[in-house]
Amino acid sequence: PEALDAAALRADFPLLAARGDDNPLIYLDSGATSQKPQAVIDAEVEFLTTTNAAVHRGAHTMAADATDLFEDARETVAAFVGAQPEQLVWTSGATAGLNLVAYSLSNASIGRGAPASAPFALRSGDEIVLTETEHHANLIPWQELAARTGAVLKHIPVRDDGTLDMDAAASLITERTRVVAFTHVSNVLGIVNPVSEIIAMAKAVGALTVMDACQSAPHMPLDLPALGVDLAVFSGHKMMGPYSIGGLYGRAEVLEALPPFLTGGSMITTVTLDEAAYLSPPQRFEAGTQPVSQAIGLAAAVRYLDGVGMSAIHAHEERLEQRMRTGLRSIEGVRMLGDTDRSSRVGIAAFDVEGVHAHDAGQFLDSRGIAVRVGHHCAQPLHRRFGMTASVRASAALYNTDADIDAFLDGVSGIRSFFGVSS
């Protein structure tokens, strides 16, 4: 792909463009949330100032226009991940999407949605396979589901270099496995997991596959139907879009068979005082008033990403990551999590600095205008695996430049001497 011009793209992001040389912001926290281009802000404002109305109801013209914009947004965002509009359920984010799936399976397990959902019922002793690298959002909903059904959790271990132990995966995924849930890209390691292999293993035993695409969707081309995954989630605010909007993608047969999680208005066909019949997906999973302006903003975000080009974005960010990792390797006392050349990656580098707490390191970088995240990044088990409680994480996006990375590396190289840790 043609190389993108990150310095020029910064002009599209008002928050970044507003910061001049006298008040620099080196924003390396896009893994937590990305900045928003003007086109996204404009799309939401435009909707709210010209077309704001409740969708899928109301006899008036503006309600019909709002509905069209909302459903067009669904089509745009679905297409961004290679999907059809009816395969995309709006959620408030990845956490909501994963909980939706886990609660839907829970409902299937107590016979709701039967007989269509019967294949998804979990029984005592059934196994749910996760990885050791999961964000808490793809861990705790499964712990809760296991507790409710008697299912047992298994975890694919991570090797010292941050890659998944696929030999272990091959022996963990068995006829007892009912669900395999895994992240496409860890929000700490930045390594692109061999998800096709995992999906093939799961399919071979008839297990449902659930993928967390939070850290891949903003950074690389994604074709979910081609990948063959059953269900996948992503968060709008990490992909240049608004807060409180995300997507749950599902294969048509899977969504068709799953019972709803939240229930209420807008997801039913007929309701009596004693029971209700539900709409087909995606509306079956969209109870209540939806995040309409946010969906329209997210459509603008994916149009922006497509305009820049996902292959160009991936190539740019891989290059930035390479620059970060090479630089970090040469700084004494710095230990990266997932320091491997064996994988494709996104622009994430997490590390600790010997003798300095991650929070101190983060504050020192902040004093130099460098925004990073510190802590466990909602991945406590992964940090524990590497003998850490916290790390510093730099995460890049399309608007980061080589100069950003160099300033960051220069900052990191000054941390130990600032805190008086001798080499």
Ligand code: PMP
């Ligand atoms: N999974 C991963 C890999 C993430 O990075 C995040 C956000 N940090 C989430 C899930 C949760 O996303 P959200 O908070 O937007 O629901």
